[in-house]
Amino acid sequence: MGVxxxxxxxxxxxxxxxxxxxxxxxxxxxxxxxxYSMRLRDGHIAMTVSGRHKxxxxxxxxxxxxxxxxxxxxxxxxxxxxLHTQIYALFPEANAILHVHSVASVVLTRALRGDLVLxxxxxxxxxxxxxTHETHVTIPVFDxxxxxxxxxxxxxxxxxxxxxxxxxRDHGFYAWAPDMPQAGYLCEALEYMLQCELELLKIAGGTxx
Amino acid sequence: MGVxxxxxxxxxxxxxxxxxxxxxxxxxxxxxxxxYSMRLRDGHIAMTVSGRHKxxxxxxxxxxxxxxxxxxxxxxxxxxxxLHTQIYALFPEANAILHVHSVASVVLTRALRGDLVLxxxxxxxxxxxxxTHETHVTIPVFDxxxxxxxxxxxxxxxxxxxxxxxxxRDHGFYAWAPDMPQAGYLCEALEYMLQCELELLKIAGGTxx
Amino acid sequence: MGVxxxxxxxxxxxxxxxxxxxxxxxxxxxxxxxxYSMRLRDGHIAMTVSGRHKxxxxxxxxxxxxxxxxxxxxxxxxxxxxLHTQIYALFPEANAILHVHSVASVVLTRALRGDLVLxxxxxxxxxxxxxTHETHVTIPVFDxxxxxxxxxxxxxxxxxxxxxxxxxRDHGFYAWAPDMPQAGYLCEALEYMLQCELELLKIAGGTxx
Amino acid sequence: MGVxxxxxxxxxxxxxxxxxxxxxxxxxxxxxxxxYSMRLRDGHIAMTVSGRHKxxxxxxxxxxxxxxxxxxxxxxxxxxxxLHTQIYALFPEANAILHVHSVASVVLTRALRGDLVLxxxxxxxxxxxxxTHETHVTIPVFDxxxxxxxxxxxxxxxxxxxxxxxxxRDHGFYAWAPDMPQAGYLCEALEYMLQCELELLKIAGGTxx
Numbered sequence: 042m043g044v045x046x047x048x049x050x051x052x053x054x055x056x057x058x059x060x061x062x063x064x065x066x067x068x069x070x071x072x073x074x075x076x077y078s079m080r081l082r083d084g085h086i087a088m089t090v091s092g093r094h095k096x097x098x099x100x101x102x103x104x105x106x107x108x109x110x111x112x113x114x115x116x117x118x119x120x121x122x123x124l125h126t127q128i129y130a131l132f133p134e135a136n137a138i139l140h141v142h143s144v145a146s147v148v149l150t151r152a153l154r155g156d157l158v159l160x161x162x163x164x165x166x167x168x169x170x171x172x173t174h175e176t177h178v179t180i181p182v183f184d185x186x187x188x189x190x191x192x193x194x195x196x197x198x199x200x201x202x203x204x205x206x207x208x209x210r211d212h213g214f215y216a217w218a219p220d221m222p223q224a225g226y227l228c229e230a231l232e233y234m235l236q237c238e239l240e241l242l243k244i245a246g247g248t249x250x
Numbered sequence: 251m252g253v254x255x256x257x258x259x260x261x262x263x264x265x266x267x268x269x270x271x272x273x274x275x276x277x278x279x280x281x282x283x284x285x286y287s288m289r290l291r292d293g294h295i296a297m298t299v300s301g302r303h304k305x306x307x308x309x310x311x312x313x314x315x316x317x318x319x320x321x322x323x324x325x326x327x328x329x330x331x332x333l334h335t336q337i338y339a340l341f342p343e344a345n346a347i348l349h350v351h352s353v354a355s356v357v358l359t360r361a362l363r364g365d366l367v368l369x370x371x372x373x374x375x376x377x378x379x380x381x382t383h384e385t386h387v388t389i390p391v392f393d394x395x396x397x398x399x400x401x402x403x404x405x406x407x408x409x410x411x412x413x414x415x416x417x418x419r420d421h422g423f424y425a426w427a428p429d430m431p432q433a434g435y436l437c438e439a440l441e442y443m444l445q446c447e448l449e450l451l452k453i454a455g456g457t458x459x
Numbered sequence: 460m461g462v463x464x465x466x467x468x469x470x471x472x473x474x475x476x477x478x479x480x481x482x483x484x485x486x487x488x489x490x491x492x493x494x495y496s497m498r499l500r501d502g503h504i505a506m507t508v509s510g511r512h513k514x515x516x517x518x519x520x521x522x523x524x525x526x527x528x529x530x531x532x533x534x535x536x537x538x539x540x541x542l543h544t545q546i547y548a549l550f551p552e553a554n555a556i557l558h559v560h561s562v563a564s565v566v567l568t569r570a571l572r573g574d575l576v577l578x579x580x581x582x583x584x585x586x587x588x589x590x591t592h593e594t595h596v597t598i599p600v601f602d603x604x605x606x607x608x609x610x611x612x613x614x615x616x617x618x619x620x621x622x623x624x625x626x627x628r629d630h631g632f633y634a635w636a637p638d639m640p641q642a643g644y645l646c647e648a649l650e651y652m653l654q655c656e657l658e659l660l661k662i663a664g665g666t667x668x
Numbered sequence: 669m670g671v672x673x674x675x676x677x678x679x680x681x682x683x684x685x686x687x688x689x690x691x692x693x694x695x696x697x698x699x700x701x702x703x704y705s706m707r708l709r710d711g712h713i714a715m716t717v718s719g720r721h722k723x724x725x726x727x728x729x730x731x732x733x734x735x736x737x738x739x740x741x742x743x744x745x746x747x748x749x750x751l752h753t754q755i756y757a758l759f760p761e762a763n764a765i766l767h768v769h770s771v772a773s774v775v776l777t778r779a780l781r782g783d784l785v786l787x788x789x790x791x792x793x794x795x796x797x798x799x800t801h802e803t804h805v806t807i808p809v810f811d812x813x814x815x816x817x818x819x820x821x822x823x824x825x826x827x828x829x830x831x832x833x834x835x836x837r838d839h840g841f842y843a844w845a846p847d848m849p850q851a852g853y854l855c856e857a858l859e860y861m862l863q864c865e866l867e868l869l870k871i872a873g874g875t876x877x
Contacts, residue, residue: 148450174839185370240775281647357658357662560790630789
């Protein structure tokens with residue numbers, strides 16, 4: 042997606058509101074959780090205002106920030122704005138970012154130690170460059186932190202262009218893509234594999250590893 | 251929310267009907283379960299009539315009571331009206347109350363003894379004054395009772411302004427907030443954490459504690 | 460509900476179509492499963508035609524039978540029509556019957572032997588005459604059979620006016636009420652308690668009893 | 669269904685879009701997973717274009733192929749087009765094919781070895797010629813492969829007219845029928861029985877067989 046095709050604020054707000062309705066319908070937006078953003082044509086960022094229900098967003102629930110995360114209007118962005126600007130700075134092809142909460146992501150990151158390995162799923166082909174199920178990916182899991190400096194420093198050490206998702210323990214996950222529909226597909230695909238992993242863990246029984 | 255901005259009955263009925271549709275879509279309003287109310291501008295209370303499906307409320311399914319819970323019209327309010335008036339009397343900032351039933355709340359309160367501790371969730375920040383996941387809350391769990399005098403006396407001993415929710419064993423939970431949307435967010439957030447706890451209990455296996 | 464207020468076919472068809480949409484949305488109408496009926500003002504019965512998806516019923520998917528279950532038009536009613544006419548003959552207050560399939564009902568009746576005891580739920584108050592959670596009901600579970608003579612003979616021995624529901628093993632459940640909305644509430648309430656029981660069984664672990 | 673009643677492309681596209689919305693609502697179409705097709709009146713095949721979200725299909729997301737799977741327009745069909753043309757060639761009565769992904773199908777095929785036996789369900793009557801629950805079916809489970817020559821050769825050895833479904837391990841399942849609504853019913857019915865099997869496996873506990 043070239044700069045010429047990046048959205049203006051009005052179009053980005055539409056895309057973000059649509060994403061919110063779809064994610065809420067799939068149980069990835071409980072209460073006011075999550076935050077969503079898009080890179081705009083003018084280099085600024087459109088981001089959801091803090092504390093709004095993502096399934097019922099209005100246009101004025103989306104605000105603009107500059108590329109360093111400084112608000113350009115008198116509204117409060119998500120406390121996690123720095124995690125969004127980090128992704129935009131690192132990956133020029135990232136134009137839309139979704140951070141969502143889900144039961145499966147919280148339960149799995151709480152039950153398991155270390156990063157999360159997903160192996161053998163046909164659905165792995167959702168990730169860029171993966172063309173077969175005969176592979177695995179290791180999705181970084183970061184310990185939750187309220188200090189974004191701490192959290193973004195951990196994130197910086199592990200995220201790569203090849204795998205545009207990461208998990209935060211007890212919290213949820215991030216996904217980014219060249220446009221908002223594709224970011225939504227990543228969320229649906231990852232959540233689906235997390236739900237599979239959670240079901241497998243329940244079948245296996247026993248205490249958490 | 252000042253008295254000036256409290257709703258009249260017509261507006262409260264709209265808010266209550268909307269809350270019902272949203273909670274039903276998220277499986278927190280099976281059959282005719284639950285009861286919802288709002289504090290009105292004139293000091294009265296708008297409350298759902300007993301025995302109606304909360305996902306399909308009509309305006310005439312909402313009635314008025316005075317602050318002591320006495321019906322002001324010839325309809326039957328929920329048997330639990332006294333639990334609503336108790337909250338309004340104790341907490342001036344409470345203007346909307348939702349009582350819902352959910353599978354997770356019943357199963358957890360049946361499987362576990364004592365109150366329910368929720369710890370380490372990012373979602374805990376939904377509660378007033380909580381700004382970090384590095385904390386825990388102890389949500390009161392009251393044994394169910396049909397005698398509201400008994401139940402409200404138990405409730406009085408434990409509820410606080412700091413934690414606007416409580417659970418009733420084998421039954422469901424209450425949540426209250428300055429307005430109806432925020433009360434709905436509390437329901438979604440608490441239900442989400444209850445679902446996480448239930449999944450963790452299934453992973454852990456073994457017999458209920 | 461007096462005879463005067465019983466519906467004609469057009470009204471019954473509306474009620475049945477609405478019930479189908481609601482039950483499908485709550486996962487109680489997979490594929491073409493289930494069958495629904497209502498007692499009409501003229502003493503006949505309106506019933507869903509065999510093999511239709513209950514979440515997407517059209518008016519011509521509902522046909523009429525006489526009180527003995529004989530089709531009054533050239534369409535094929537459900538093979539279980541005899542179970543409906545049995546209920547209408549036994550219970551004059553029954554004017555609407557819903558037979559639904561659900562995952563919880565099949566899994567529970569397969570995992571457990573004998574009838575199903577539900578105890579201690581606030582939701583038990585959905586059943587006629589029950590005013591407290593401090594009770595239990597024993598819901599009959601009948602072994603599935605394709606011969607309706609066999610099945611209805613078993614049913615006749617156990618069903619009572621006091622408890623307007625029964626389960627069929629590996630199959631689903633029946634619920635009846637004075638009107639269609641109330642029959643739907645019974646389905647939602649029973650399914651909710653079945654889901655609670657299933658979750659409790661998974662927490663308890665071990666092999667099926 | 670005679671050739672005269674087979675759809676043209678416009679009608680097939682409508683049927684495919686409707687199927688996608690319904691399957692997505694029932695969690696059988698996460699992200700861009702799955703592929704759907706119909707046999708057209710002119711002997712060609714209408715099939716979903718690769719990489720589209722099946723719950724939000726537009727008419728131009730459906731393309732035409734000839735009976736050998738060669739695209740008749742400049743779009744990319746699903747990589748699994750050969751599995752569709754195989755079914756159309758083997759079974760003249762198959763006019764609509766749905767391939768879907770679901771959590772239950774992936775978890776079950778991962779947890780269990782060999783083919784999947786479904787026994788005793790009333791819902792088994794969804795399969796052609798089955799008139800009683802007192803039976804069982806053995807649904808073929810094929811190991812996933814990216815080489816469609818390999819996969820279709822395995823499929824050819826086991827699929828029969830009598831059982832119009834098969835599972836692919838770690839991936840999902842196929843279902844086909846004389847028209848699109850019936851293909852959808854097969855998906856709902858199979859998914860329902862897979863969910864029952866998964867719940868039974870969790871009750872049984874222990875490690876996967």
